[in-house]
Amino acid sequence: MGRDELAEAIAGLDQGRVLALVEERLQGGSKPMEIIGSLQAGMARVGDLFEKGEFFLSELILCGEIMKESMAVLEPRLAEGEREYRGTVVIGTVKGDIHDLGKNIVVMLLKGAGYDVVDLGVDVAPEKFVETARETKSPLVAMSMLLTSAMGTMKECVRAVKESGLGAKVLIGGPIIDDKVMEFSGADYGSAIASDATKIAAQVFGAA
Numbered sequence: 001m002g003r004d005e006l007a008e009a010i011a012g013l014d015q016g017r018v019l020a021l022v023e024e025r026l027q028g029g030s031k032p033m034e035i036i037g038s039l040q041a042g043m044a045r046v047g048d049l050f051e052k053g054e055f056f057l058s059e060l061i062l063c064g065e066i067m068k069e070s071m072a073v074l075e076p077r078l079a080e081g082e083r084e085y086r087g088t089v090v091i092g093t094v095k096g097d098i099h100d101l102g103k104n105i106v107v108m109l110l111k112g113a114g115y116d117v118v119d120l121g122v123d124v125a126p127e128k129f130v131e132t133a134r135e136t137k138s139p140l141v142a143m144s145m146l147l148t149s150a151m152g153t154m155k156e157c158v159r160a161v162k163e164s165g166l167g168a169k170v171l172i173g174g175p176i177i178d179d180k181v182m183e184f185s186g187a188d189y190g191s192a193i194a195s196d197a198t199k200i201a202a203q204v205f206g207a208a
Protein backbone atom coordinates (compact mmCIF):
# COMPACT_ATOMS: atom_id res chain seq x y z
CA MET A 1 0.00 0.00 0.00
CA GLY A 2 1.28 3.43 -0.91
CA ARG A 3 0.86 6.58 1.10
CA ASP A 4 -2.67 7.63 1.79
CA GLU A 5 -2.55 11.23 0.68
CA LEU A 6 -6.06 11.99 1.88
CA ALA A 7 -5.39 10.65 5.39
CA GLU A 8 -2.20 12.70 5.46
CA ALA A 9 -4.01 15.82 4.30
CA ILE A 10 -6.65 15.64 7.03
CA ALA A 11 -4.04 14.84 9.68
CA GLY A 12 -2.16 17.87 8.37
CA LEU A 13 -5.39 19.91 8.65
CA ASP A 14 -5.05 20.98 5.04
CA GLN A 15 -8.69 21.81 4.33
CA GLY A 16 -8.31 22.78 0.68
CA ARG A 17 -6.31 19.70 -0.14
CA VAL A 18 -8.72 17.39 1.67
CA LEU A 19 -11.71 18.68 -0.29
CA ALA A 20 -9.78 18.57 -3.56
CA LEU A 21 -8.71 14.97 -2.91
CA VAL A 22 -12.24 13.93 -1.95
CA GLU A 23 -13.49 15.30 -5.29
CA GLU A 24 -10.58 13.74 -7.17
CA ARG A 25 -11.24 10.32 -5.69
CA LEU A 26 -14.96 10.54 -6.43
CA GLN A 27 -14.18 11.50 -10.03
CA GLY A 28 -11.76 8.58 -10.19
CA GLY A 29 -14.54 6.18 -9.21
CA SER A 30 -13.65 5.52 -5.56
CA LYS A 31 -16.52 4.43 -3.36
CA PRO A 32 -17.59 7.03 -0.78
CA MET A 33 -17.01 4.46 1.98
CA GLU A 34 -13.37 4.00 0.92
CA ILE A 35 -12.90 7.74 0.99
CA ILE A 36 -14.47 7.94 4.44
CA GLY A 37 -12.03 5.22 5.52
CA SER A 38 -9.11 7.47 4.60
CA LEU A 39 -10.71 10.39 6.43
CA GLN A 40 -11.21 8.22 9.50
CA ALA A 41 -7.58 7.12 9.45
CA GLY A 42 -6.48 10.75 9.32
CA MET A 43 -8.88 11.74 12.07
CA ALA A 44 -7.64 8.92 14.28
CA ARG A 45 -4.16 10.36 13.89
CA VAL A 46 -5.40 13.80 14.88
CA GLY A 47 -7.05 12.26 17.95
CA ASP A 48 -3.74 10.60 18.92
CA LEU A 49 -1.81 13.84 18.48
CA PHE A 50 -4.39 15.62 20.63
CA GLU A 51 -4.03 13.04 23.39
CA LYS A 52 -0.25 13.35 23.28
CA GLY A 53 -0.58 17.10 23.68
CA GLU A 54 0.91 17.83 20.28
CA PHE A 55 -2.39 19.14 18.95
CA PHE A 56 -4.68 21.52 20.80
CA LEU A 57 -8.42 22.11 20.82
CA SER A 58 -8.23 24.53 17.94
CA GLU A 59 -6.78 21.76 15.79
CA LEU A 60 -9.43 19.30 16.90
CA ILE A 61 -12.17 21.81 16.08
CA LEU A 62 -10.64 22.51 12.68
CA CYS A 63 -10.38 18.80 11.98
CA GLY A 64 -14.04 18.43 12.92
CA GLU A 65 -14.95 21.20 10.50
CA ILE A 66 -12.97 19.59 7.68
CA MET A 67 -14.65 16.26 8.36
CA LYS A 68 -18.05 17.95 8.39
CA GLU A 69 -17.44 19.57 5.01
CA SER A 70 -16.15 16.34 3.53
CA MET A 71 -19.14 14.42 4.85
CA ALA A 72 -21.46 17.01 3.32
CA VAL A 73 -20.05 16.02 -0.06
CA LEU A 74 -19.94 12.28 0.62
CA GLU A 75 -23.10 11.59 2.58
CA PRO A 76 -25.57 12.14 -0.29
CA ARG A 77 -23.55 9.69 -2.39
CA LEU A 78 -23.61 6.91 0.12
CA ALA A 79 -25.95 4.25 -1.13
CA GLU A 80 -28.16 2.99 1.68
CA GLY A 81 -26.69 -0.46 1.91
CA GLU A 82 -23.15 0.76 1.58
CA ARG A 83 -23.11 2.49 4.92
CA GLU A 84 -21.22 0.64 7.54
CA TYR A 85 -23.91 0.77 10.18
CA ARG A 86 -22.63 0.28 13.66
CA GLY A 87 -25.68 1.59 15.49
CA THR A 88 -27.04 4.80 16.89
CA VAL A 89 -25.69 7.05 19.60
CA VAL A 90 -27.96 9.71 21.12
CA ILE A 91 -26.21 12.87 22.28
CA GLY A 92 -27.04 16.29 23.66
CA THR A 93 -25.93 19.04 26.03
CA VAL A 94 -27.94 18.80 29.24
CA LYS A 95 -30.77 21.13 30.20
CA GLY A 96 -29.61 24.52 31.43
CA ASP A 97 -26.40 24.38 29.42
CA ILE A 98 -26.01 25.75 25.89
CA HIS A 99 -22.29 25.09 25.26
CA ASP A 100 -21.98 22.88 22.19
CA LEU A 101 -18.54 23.15 20.62
CA GLY A 102 -17.18 20.18 22.57
CA LYS A 103 -20.30 18.12 21.90
CA ASN A 104 -20.04 18.88 18.19
CA ILE A 105 -16.51 17.50 18.13
CA VAL A 106 -17.73 14.32 19.78
CA VAL A 107 -20.54 14.06 17.19
CA MET A 108 -18.00 14.42 14.40
CA LEU A 109 -15.68 11.78 15.83
CA LEU A 110 -18.53 9.32 16.35
CA LYS A 111 -19.82 9.88 12.81
CA GLY A 112 -16.28 9.51 11.55
CA ALA A 113 -16.04 6.18 13.35
CA GLY A 114 -19.16 4.91 11.58
CA TYR A 115 -21.98 5.52 14.07
CA ASP A 116 -25.30 7.15 13.32
CA VAL A 117 -25.62 10.05 15.71
CA VAL A 118 -28.86 11.66 16.77
CA ASP A 119 -27.80 15.08 18.00
CA LEU A 120 -30.48 16.64 20.19
CA GLY A 121 -28.62 19.94 20.39
CA VAL A 122 -28.38 21.94 23.60
CA ASP A 123 -30.54 22.46 26.69
CA VAL A 124 -31.91 18.93 26.43
CA ALA A 125 -34.46 17.78 29.01
CA PRO A 126 -34.30 14.35 30.68
CA GLU A 127 -37.51 13.18 28.94
CA LYS A 128 -36.08 14.05 25.55
CA PHE A 129 -33.02 11.83 26.09
CA VAL A 130 -35.29 8.96 27.17
CA GLU A 131 -37.81 9.43 24.34
CA THR A 132 -35.07 9.49 21.70
CA ALA A 133 -33.20 6.53 23.16
CA ARG A 134 -36.49 4.60 23.04
CA GLU A 135 -37.27 5.59 19.45
CA THR A 136 -33.79 4.80 18.16
CA LYS A 137 -33.18 1.77 20.42
CA SER A 138 -29.79 3.30 21.09
CA PRO A 139 -27.57 1.43 23.55
CA LEU A 140 -25.56 4.58 24.32
CA VAL A 141 -26.74 8.01 25.42
CA ALA A 142 -24.02 10.67 25.64
CA MET A 143 -24.40 13.95 27.49
CA SER A 144 -22.21 17.03 27.48
CA MET A 145 -21.99 19.51 30.34
CA LEU A 146 -19.73 22.49 30.99
CA LEU A 147 -21.56 24.39 33.70
CA THR A 148 -21.25 23.47 37.35
CA SER A 149 -24.75 24.86 37.76
CA ALA A 150 -26.08 22.19 35.36
CA MET A 151 -24.82 19.37 37.56
CA GLY A 152 -28.27 18.81 39.10
CA THR A 153 -30.08 18.52 35.77
CA MET A 154 -27.28 16.34 34.42
CA LYS A 155 -27.95 13.95 37.30
CA GLU A 156 -31.68 14.02 36.48
CA CYS A 157 -30.92 13.24 32.84
CA VAL A 158 -28.73 10.29 33.81
CA ARG A 159 -31.31 9.00 36.27
CA ALA A 160 -34.13 9.31 33.74
CA VAL A 161 -32.27 7.15 31.23
CA LYS A 162 -31.16 4.62 33.86
CA GLU A 163 -34.68 4.35 35.31
CA SER A 164 -36.39 4.08 31.91
CA GLY A 165 -35.64 0.39 31.79
CA LEU A 166 -34.24 0.75 28.27
CA GLY A 167 -30.88 -0.60 29.35
CA ALA A 168 -28.93 2.12 27.52
CA LYS A 169 -25.53 3.02 28.95
CA VAL A 170 -24.91 6.66 29.80
CA LEU A 171 -21.72 8.55 29.01
CA ILE A 172 -21.18 12.02 30.41
CA GLY A 173 -18.50 14.35 29.08
CA GLY A 174 -17.12 17.82 29.54
CA PRO A 175 -14.19 19.61 31.13
CA ILE A 176 -15.49 19.31 34.69
CA ILE A 177 -15.91 15.55 34.72
CA ASP A 178 -13.82 13.92 37.46
CA ASP A 179 -14.22 11.07 39.94
CA LYS A 180 -16.44 13.13 42.23
CA VAL A 181 -18.75 14.19 39.40
CA MET A 182 -18.89 10.60 38.20
CA GLU A 183 -19.92 9.36 41.61
CA PHE A 184 -22.54 12.10 41.93
CA SER A 185 -23.96 11.52 38.45
CA GLY A 186 -24.60 7.79 38.49
CA ALA A 187 -23.44 7.59 34.85
CA ASP A 188 -21.77 4.47 33.46
CA TYR A 189 -18.92 6.29 31.76
CA GLY A 190 -17.42 9.73 31.92
CA SER A 191 -14.59 11.60 30.27
CA ALA A 192 -13.20 15.04 29.58
CA ILE A 193 -11.65 13.80 26.35
CA ALA A 194 -13.64 13.84 23.12
CA SER A 195 -11.83 10.90 21.54
CA ASP A 196 -12.79 8.67 24.48
CA ALA A 197 -16.33 8.70 23.09
CA THR A 198 -15.35 6.43 20.20
CA LYS A 199 -13.43 4.10 22.50
CA ILE A 200 -16.36 3.86 24.90
CA ALA A 201 -18.80 3.40 22.00
CA ALA A 202 -16.66 0.55 20.67
CA GLN A 203 -16.87 -1.07 24.11
CA VAL A 204 -20.63 -0.58 24.43
CA PHE A 205 -21.49 -1.63 20.87
CA GLY A 206 -19.00 -4.49 20.97
CA ALA A 207 -20.80 -5.85 23.98
CA ALA A 208 -24.28 -5.18 22.58
Ligand code: B12
Nearest residue numbers: 096097098099100101102142144147148173174175192194
Ligand atom coordinates in the same frame (compact mmCIF):
# COMPACT_ATOMS: atom_id res chain seq x y z
C1 B12 B 1 -17.32 29.43 24.27
C2 B12 B 1 -17.89 29.57 25.65
C3 B12 B 1 -19.21 30.02 25.77
C4 B12 B 1 -20.08 30.28 24.57
C5 B12 B 1 -20.65 28.94 24.06
C6 B12 B 1 -20.77 28.89 22.57
C7 B12 B 1 -21.10 27.49 22.11
N1 B12 B 1 -21.74 27.41 20.96
O1 B12 B 1 -20.78 26.49 22.73
C8 B12 B 1 -21.16 31.22 25.20
C9 B12 B 1 -20.74 32.64 25.00
C10 B12 B 1 -22.58 31.06 24.65
C11 B12 B 1 -21.06 30.86 26.67
C12 B12 B 1 -22.05 31.13 27.59
C13 B12 B 1 -21.91 30.94 28.96
N2 B12 B 1 -20.83 30.52 29.61
CO1 B12 B 1 -19.30 29.82 28.69
N3 B12 B 1 -17.64 29.43 28.02
C14 B12 B 1 -17.12 29.27 26.81
C15 B12 B 1 -15.61 28.93 26.86
C16 B12 B 1 -14.83 30.20 26.59
C17 B12 B 1 -15.14 27.86 25.91
C18 B12 B 1 -15.93 26.57 25.96
C19 B12 B 1 -15.61 25.75 24.73
O2 B12 B 1 -16.39 25.69 23.79
N4 B12 B 1 -14.44 25.12 24.70
C20 B12 B 1 -13.97 24.38 23.56
C21 B12 B 1 -14.58 22.99 23.58
C22 B12 B 1 -14.09 22.20 22.39
O3 B12 B 1 -14.15 22.35 24.77
P1 B12 B 1 -15.11 21.56 25.75
O4 B12 B 1 -16.48 22.08 25.67
O5 B12 B 1 -14.47 21.49 27.08
O6 B12 B 1 -15.16 20.12 25.13
C23 B12 B 1 -14.05 19.25 25.20
C24 B12 B 1 -14.12 18.29 26.37
O7 B12 B 1 -14.72 18.86 27.50
C25 B12 B 1 -14.82 17.11 25.85
N5 B12 B 1 -16.27 17.01 25.87
C26 B12 B 1 -17.23 17.95 25.85
N6 B12 B 1 -18.42 17.41 25.81
C27 B12 B 1 -18.26 16.09 25.79
C28 B12 B 1 -19.18 15.03 25.74
C29 B12 B 1 -18.72 13.72 25.75
C30 B12 B 1 -19.71 12.63 25.70
C31 B12 B 1 -17.31 13.45 25.83
C32 B12 B 1 -16.81 12.08 25.86
C33 B12 B 1 -16.39 14.51 25.86
C34 B12 B 1 -16.88 15.80 25.84
O8 B12 B 1 -14.44 17.05 24.51
C35 B12 B 1 -14.13 18.34 23.99
C36 B12 B 1 -12.84 18.23 23.23
O9 B12 B 1 -11.81 17.80 24.03
C37 B12 B 1 -15.46 28.43 28.34
C38 B12 B 1 -14.10 28.69 28.99
C39 B12 B 1 -13.12 27.61 28.66
N7 B12 B 1 -11.95 28.01 28.37
O10 B12 B 1 -13.46 26.45 28.66
C40 B12 B 1 -16.58 29.18 29.06
C41 B12 B 1 -17.28 28.59 30.32
C42 B12 B 1 -17.54 27.12 30.08
N8 B12 B 1 -18.54 29.32 30.37
C43 B12 B 1 -18.86 29.59 31.57
C44 B12 B 1 -20.02 30.31 31.91
C45 B12 B 1 -20.19 30.64 33.40
C46 B12 B 1 -20.95 30.70 30.95
C47 B12 B 1 -22.25 31.49 31.19
C48 B12 B 1 -23.07 31.09 32.42
C49 B12 B 1 -21.85 32.98 31.22
C50 B12 B 1 -22.95 33.92 31.62
N9 B12 B 1 -22.79 34.44 32.81
O11 B12 B 1 -23.87 34.11 30.89
C51 B12 B 1 -23.02 31.25 29.90
C52 B12 B 1 -23.91 29.99 30.05
C53 B12 B 1 -25.01 29.90 29.12
C54 B12 B 1 -25.64 28.54 29.27
N10 B12 B 1 -26.85 28.48 29.78
O12 B12 B 1 -25.03 27.52 28.95
C55 B12 B 1 -17.87 29.04 32.59
C56 B12 B 1 -18.37 27.79 33.32
C57 B12 B 1 -17.94 27.77 34.75
C58 B12 B 1 -18.48 26.53 35.39
N11 B12 B 1 -17.66 25.50 35.53
O13 B12 B 1 -19.61 26.48 35.72
C59 B12 B 1 -16.58 28.85 31.70
C60 B12 B 1 -15.64 27.73 32.19
C61 B12 B 1 -15.85 30.22 31.70
C62 B12 B 1 -15.30 30.58 33.06
N12 B12 B 1 -14.04 30.33 33.28
O14 B12 B 1 -16.00 31.07 33.90
N13 B12 B 1 -19.89 30.32 26.95
